Amino acid sequence: MAAAIPTTEGTIPFDAPNAGKAAETWYKIVGSLDSPSPPLIALHGGPGAGHGYLASLTDLNKKYNIPIIFYDQVGCGKSTHFREKMGDTSFWTFELFYAELDNLVDSLQLREKGFYLLGQSWGGVLAGAYASGTSAVGLKKLVIASGPASIPLYVKGCQQLLSQLPEDVRKVIEDCDRRGDHESPEFEKAAAVFYGRHVCRLDPYPHDVASAFVNLKDDPTSYLTIQGPSEFVIIGSIRDWEGWQDAHKIKVETLLLNGRYDEVTDISMEPWFRHIPRVRWVTLENSSHMGHYEDRERYMEVAGRFLSGTAPE
Template sequence: MVTITEGFVPVTGGKVWYQRHDYNTKNAPVIVLHGGPGSSHWSLQGLKELADIRPVILYDQLGCGKSDRPKDPTLWNIERFVEEVKQLKDGLGLNEFHLLGHSWGTTLAAAYYLKHPEGVKSIIFSSPCLSAPKWADDQKQNLRNLPIKIQQTIEECEENGNTDSQAYKEATKIFNNHFVCRLPESERPAFLKEGSKYRNSEIYNMMWGASEFDVAGNLKNFDCTQELHKIAVPTLYTCGRYDEATPESTEYFSRLTPNSKFHVFEKSAHMPYIEENDKFMKVMKDFLSLDTIH
């Protein structure tokens, strides 16, 4: 029977909420790092299913979800988020653990490991963003695969500062339907819409910027590709065939990482954990069950 515990851990700037799912196994837990920046664990809550392999720790990063929302803008930088992960694992008394990051969560997972590799048993990079410039270039390429009218609307709105306009929102929705989640609205789980209330756009705008297609925030120059050879633990890279995190870039990151595996979910965009849930869970469980990473 699964045991669910939840609570708060103090970190720099406030307290973060966590929830642990555990079948009382002795395996090292996996910490899930959600996307954003400024999103929450909400869309990734299905990953609690991995608890039959090893304990799963879901948590909301500071400023979003069920965690504290301090108003101090100096908190929104990758260095503090890296220390937040360390403060979380220390607060939970973890000596060994695995990291599963999605999207911005992979940025955080890589930055964390490269500073604090001790105790990390393996890393899963789900739809990775390990180079902000490369991500921006990939989105421009993805945009070119859409109808010319959509391209023009997005480009004109961004040039004129009209990213709050209805035209821009409708155009980006079409982009999202191609490259973020390809499921029809009627087939998407209700919690996807519910999760919007847990986001913090202030963090996203400060760290990434107002646009998905041009990084203007303090992550603008983040690029750890030259350090991926330092990852010395088993590593899994995954993405969707139509992902914002393109298969080409994801495979490139994997080639730079020793002892890594690479998998593409053929019917998914950026949310294979929802778009192809059964296949996603099988790939995750197979990796997390490896004898070499317990």
């Protein structure tokens, strides 16, 4: 019988800028930080989706002995919530999440040994932006998984995907959009068709993936403020973001991942590829936005070999 993987959970006090109250970040370490490999910090999407839907990344510990550090970003899951900050764009900023990530790295004393970073969806946006900045001391390698380099290009890609939906579904979405109705059962049913094609093509959703939607429904504060009412209606503070403009400042080796059917289409990933100096891009042929479940074995092989430095087969 295989030995159980050591797992540690805890919370870290976090002095969130302009919070008005004490906060803390919940984290979980799968594996041992004493491993020869630098740990991989997983940045979840949403914002507000929570860490749970990235649980399959533990495969990287089992096969490549890479310790995995999960955490819930403030505003969701087991970390401090700020429901009172709905619509407060001065609070929900990139700087808030940089500060939280830096606080985690410093509290776990990872700077000297170094660490890897994998961000998925919004987490990929955050990871790319963080790696472009000056505080990413100790970062060894970066994985941007289905995280767009440009929100305007992401929206353009979504519009192309929406145009390919069945006419009756498309008309419901367009009609609801004109009326600003993004909460009715009609809109949710039509949006589910898009999600089933371009967010997760597994039916039913794996339990871990479903947990992300539970988190977002429980507390949509950060999602609605930063993004908007759905995956393809972007009216929040991030709507004009162009992360590729600073991508030339990313100094570490970077792996880009997205799926053939991904809502994060190639046109919104391509600027990362053009501007990051040391970069590789792999598109998973059998997945959409949740490649770490939809094409799990291939995803872990590509990410694991990249992070561990082992040659591809």
